[in-house]
Amino acid sequence: MKWIWQLPNWPQFTFDTARFTHWEREFHRNAGVIIGSLAAISADEVNELRVTLLSSEAVDTAKIEGEILDRDSVQSSIRKQLGLQSDGRRAGPQETGVAQMMVDLFRSYQEPLAEERLFSWHKMIMNGRIDLEVIGGYRTHADPMQIVSGRLDRPKVFYEAPPSDRVEEEMKQYIAWFNQAVEAQMPTVIHAGIAHLYFELIHPFEDGNGRIGRTIAEKALAMGARQSLITSLSSRIEQDKKAYYQALERTNASLDITEWLIYFSEKILEAQVYVQKMIAFIIDKARYFETYHSQLNERQTKVVLRLFQEGLTGFKGGLSAENYIRIAKTSRATTTRDLAEMVDLGALRKEGRLRHTRYYLPAWGVAEDEG
Template identity: 35%
Template sequence: MMWLMTNSSPWIWRRPNWPHLTYSAGDAAADLAETYRMHGVLEGKAAAIGLGATSQVALDAMADEVMATAAIEGEQLSADVVRSSVMRRLGLAASGPTNRHVDGLVDVINDATTAIDQALDEDRLCRWQSALFPGGTSGIQRIAVGRYRDHDDPMQIVSGLPGQEVVHYVAPASKDVPTQMAHFLQWFADSKPARNGAPASKDKTLDGLARAAIAHVWFESIHPFEDGNGRIGRAIVDMALGQHFRQPVRLYSLSRQLKTARSGYYDALNQAQRGDTDVTQWVRWFAGQCTAACIVASQVIDQAIEKKRFWDQDRAADLNNRHRKVLQRLLDAGDGGFEGGLNAEKFIKMTGVSKATATRDLGDLVDRGLLRKQGEGKAVRYYVDVPGWSHGLPSAPAPEVADSPELLVDDGTRSDAGMRRALEALGFIDIEYSGTRDHQYFGPVKAISASHVGQGLGRGKAVIHDLRTLSAVPRVGANLEVHFRSGRGTVIEVGPHERDLQR
C-alpha cells in the first residue's frame, strides 16, 4: 500500500447517494438461495456427526481463516504457529510455538465470531487493529495503531514500480473518516438481525448475507485505518454472518475461498468501489463465494464422515496401535493423497517393525478388508479401502456378460433397483442384501450389472451383493460360495457338483 496524489474521482463515496448502498433482491435471489441451500446441507452434515467447537473440522476451519486472511495481504504465516495459537484460544492444550502477531489475529477473528452480540463500535475496531500490530509497526514502518488514520496524504491502494504506479482506489480524506465511520457503525447496529434471524429494526427486508456483503464493501471503501483494513473488513464479515446464521461452530472459511479467488476478489471489490451505490453485482459475487466456501467445507465433512464410518466398522474394533496409526495416515491423506500407495518399506518406516511383522500386518489388514492390495511382487501396493475411493487406480474390468436371457446386461443404472427388478423378473420372490451380517451364501450368479451381483440361493431366494464389498468380480454364470465377515465378502468359485447349490 502507498499514498499518492491523484485528481481522478470515480469512487463510490463521491456518488450523490453515498453512503446509502442498495441491491436488487430479485436479481440476487437465485445466488442467495443457492448459498442458503449449501449452508443447510453443511449444517445437516455437521449435525449428523455431532461436530463441536473443538472438533478437528472446527479447528481446521479457524486455522484456515487465520492463515488465508493474512495470505490475501501477501503475508505467509506458519501453520504450526497458527494451529498452536488457535488451540490455546479455544482452551485446548498446545505446546507449539507462539507469536504475538499471530495471537493478535487469532484474537480478532475469535472475538468477531464469538462475541457477536456485543456492539461493534469505534473502540472495538481500534482494539482489533491494535491487536494486529502489537509492536506498533507494519514491517519496519511505524503506523498509527489503535486509532483511525489521521495523515494528510490521501489514502490510496496502488500497485506497480515507482513511476509506473496504477491507482486502484482512493479512499475518503482522513479528516472525513470519523463521520464516515459513525454512519457505517450506526447502520451496522440498526441492521443487526434479531436473535431469531430477522432484522432487529429499521430495514425489515435486508437479507443477512446481503448485509454482510454490503458491510464489507462499505468498510473497505472508507478504509479507516493506516493498515489492517482488509483483515478487519473480513472480520466484520465474519461477525455479520455469525449474527445472521447463529452458528455455534465455525464450519467453513470464507477467507480461504477469497484467497483462492484472490484476483477475482480484488476485481469485484474494485468494480463495486468504482460504480454507483447499487451494489447488486457485488452482492451476487459475494454470495457465490459463500456458496463455494460451503461446498469446500461440505467436502471436508464428507471426509470426516467417511473416516468415522471406517473406524465404526466391526472389523476395525480390535486393531492394535500401529495398525490404527498407519490407517489414520492413509485416511488423512484422502483418496489418492498417499502418493505411490503403501508398501512394506513405508509401513516399516511408519511403525518401526521388522519386515516379517510388516508383511504379516499388511496381510491381516487386507484379510479384514481394511486395505486393498494392488499388484504383485515388488510392485505390490496397499490402499485404504473406503467405498468410493479409487486412489487414481483404473477401475475393475467390467464383468463378462454371457448371451443368456437369465442374465442382466447393465441397465444403465448403478443402483440396486435394476438388479432387484431383474431378479424379480426371473421369479425370485425373497431377495435380501449381503453385508449386514456375517453369513455364507451358496448359489449361481443369476444377474449382474456394473455395480451389483444377484446370486440365486434356490427355492425363490436370492441375494444382492455390492461389487465394492466383494474380494473379486464374479464370473457370469459361475457357482459361488461367498463368505461375509464384517461387511466384506470373500468369493470362492466352486464346481457344479461340489455342493448342492440349488437345494
C-alpha cells in the same frame, strides 16, 4: 477521476434486490442443513470442526494478503483459547493474533458491531508490529491511502480511500448502518456483501483492512444464520484471489454494486458447501477410527492421523512409501509390511504399481486426493 466516496450520493449503494432472492433462499437452506448436521455429531466432533474452520479461515485470510502463517501453530493457539487440549506448541505473534480474532468472532458474533471491537481486532492481528503509526485505532497519516500495484518506478493507483481526517465520521456512519441492517433484517447475503465492500472502500486502518473486512462479513453471515459456525469465506476467496481483487476493483466508480454482490453471494454459497463437506469429512474420520483403531499399530495410526490432518484434499498425489517412512520414522521393510496390512484390512486403498504406487484413505476418491 472521482473515487466512489466522492460521488454525490455516497454511501447510498444501489442494487437489484430481486436478483438475490435465489441466493438468499439457498443461503438459509444451506444454513439449516449445516445446523441439522451438527446435531448428528458429538460435542468433540463439533469442537474439531470449529477448530478446523477457525484455523483455516485464519490461515487463508492472511494468505490472501500474501502472509504465510504456520497452520499447526494457529490451530494450537485456537485450541488453547477455546479451552481444548492442545499440543502446547508456542505460536508466533502473527499466528496468536489472528487466532485471537477468530475466536473472538466466534464468541461475540451475536453482539452489535462496535468501534471498540474493531480496534481490539486490529491490535490482535497487528500483534508484534512496530512499523505502524497507530495500532488499535484508525489511521491518522496525512498521506493518501492508496491501493497500488505494478512496477516500483511506474506504480498504478487502483483506488484511493477517503483521507484520514474523514475516517472517524465515515466509520461512525458505517457501524450505524451495519447494526441498523441487522435490525431491519436485510437479506443476509446482501448485508455481508455490502459490509465487506463498504469497509474496504473506507479502508480505515493503516494495515489489516482486508482481514478485518472479511471477518466483519463472517459476522454478518453468522448473525443471519443465527449460529456461530464460521462459513470459511476466506478459504473460498483464496482459491481465486485474482477474481476477488478484480471484483473489488470494478466497484471503484459506481454506487451500483449489483455485480459485486453477485460475485460475493456465489462465494458465500461455495463456502457453505465447503463447510458441509467438512462435516461429512469429520463424520468419515470418526467412522474410520471406530472401524480400524484397534487394528492399527502405533506407526499406522500416526500416519493415518497425518493424512486426515491434510483435510479434504489429502496428500497431493496420494501417500507414497517415502511419505510413510518420513512420518512414521521407520525402515523401508517395516513400511512395506505396514502398508500391505492396511490394504488388506481396507484401511487404505492402493493405486498404481512399483514406484508409482500411492495409497488413499477409503473415505476419499482419487480425484479429491489429487486436489
